[in-house]
Amino acid sequence: MARAFTEDDDALLAELGVDVDVKKAVSRTPREERIIAGFEEIQRFTEEKGRAPEHGEERDIFERLYAVRLDRIRELQECRDLVEPLDHQNLLTGSAVKQSIDPDELDDDALLAELGIEVEAPSIAELKHVRSTAEKKAAENIANREKCDDFETFKPLFEEIQKELNSGLRETRKFELKAEIEPGRFFIVGGQKAYVAEMGEMTLTDQGRTDARLRVIFDNGTESNMLMRSLQRALNADGEAGRRITEPNAGPLFSDQTIDGDEASGTIYVLRSKSDHPLVIENRELVHKIGVTNMSVEKRVAGAHLQPTFLMANVEIVATYELYNINRTKLENLIHRIFEPARLEIEIMDRFGRPVLPREWFLVPLFVVKEAVEKIKDGTISSYVYDPKRACLERTET
Structure with missing residues (x-):
């Protein structure tokens, strides 16, 4: 067994002209x-x-x-x-x-x-469980609903939307902009599908912001005459659950061939973990992280052993696929949705001992990932879903 150098050893090595690099543990305040x-x-x-x-x-x-x-x-x-x-x-x-x-x-x-003022310990006189103004507004927006008397007119629309979601013709994505709220569009808010049936005249608020009165129909047979900004707040308050249902998607998502003027817009990367977690060790050849990045993959994985998303361990790059003219977030969400049945359920501790649940790791063979990329390129991926029992992509019924 090698022994640690003593001060005398260091002095002797110094006399011989050998530099000794003593690495000290980093101490943080x-x-x-x-x-x-x-x-x-x-x-x-x-x-x-x-x-x-x-x-x-x-x-x-x-x-x-x-x-x-x-x-x-x-x-x-x-x-x-x-x-x-x-x-x-x-x-x-x-x-x-x-x-x-x-x-x-x-x-x-x-x-x-x-305002940049650090809040220390709460005051003894602080009231508990008092909702903020924003929380009260959000609750009022959801609560102010009434029965939709002509719901039978809208019910077939919701049924068709669900079929198109199941087949992959439509998908959901995170709600982002108020401009997305228009008549004829569908959203998911408060766990329910919402259809913007009507929009009144656009007006300006006292703060100079645009707003309009909406007629919003929900899939549970209720409706609300909320303001556009109220629907926007409700969608944002839902976090990741506040979704926009996209228009029917047709054609390939991207081309694997570049032409003059094209610029690479991202890379699909597939990583294999070097973690010593028992679950990873047991399934080393199947556990893959699949993501999309706009930087070099080597830079993306730098310092992987310090990041919870990489299981606090170094990784091996096993495959990359260059993309052109594509929405990276949309593509990554699509890939993760395809492999959702095989998502790896694993909890690790970050550098401060807090539990983290990484979401981009899947129990999927590499050849299936390659097959999925090919189907994304030719635009047929919406007709497939991953079957973890058979370890293959299965065509869905339409």
Whole structure:
């Protein structure tokens, strides 16, 4: 067994002209640990949403707080230097866009945080379980519904939408913009499908923002004459569950051939983990992380052993597929939906001992991933779903 060098050994080696590189364990102050932990929360948000947190009253409170925190980290050089080695998503190079804050949309703690005032321990006199103004508005928006007397007119629309979702002709994606709210479009809010049947005249609010009265029909036979901004808030308050149901999708998602003027817009990557987790060891050849990135895959996986999304372990790049002129987030969501039946259920601990559930790992053979990519290229993937029992793509009934 090799023994550690003593001071005498180091002195002897120095006499012989041999440099001794003594690596000391990195010691962090509690403040530095908080900064790193806060940055890792921003990274997890970016990983889940496919974008950095943004300002704006249409965003939920947590996203706005993450956006303010990211601005501060970008502004303070000591913070930038501290988290730069962990920044695999290029968050520090983004531009911090400041937007106005609507105080009515934030509770007291969130408003203080937006103003850069750190909130310490709560006051003894603090009231518990009191909802913020935004929460009250969201609850009122959902509650103000009544029976839809002509629901039989709309019921076939909801049935057809469900068939098209099942067949892959339509899909759902995260709601993002108020401009998406138009007559004839479908959404998922509060766990229910919602159809915008009518839209009144567009008006301006006292704050100079556009709004309009809607007639929204829900798949449970109720309706609401809510404002456009009220539906927007309800969708944003749902987080990932607030969805837009897309228009019917036709044609291939991308071309594997470049032509003059085309630019590569991303890469599908397939990784194999080197983790010593028992579940990974047992299924090493089947456990794959499948994702889409706009940077080099080598840069994307740099520092994998420090990131929960990579199971806190180094990885092996086993396959890559270059894309052209494609919406990366949409494509990644499609791939994950196809392999959802084989998603790996695994819990790991991050650097601070907190449990994390990575969502991009699947128990899928590599040859099936390759087959799925080919079907994405030729536009037939919507007719298939992955069968984990047979380990193959199965054609769905239409």
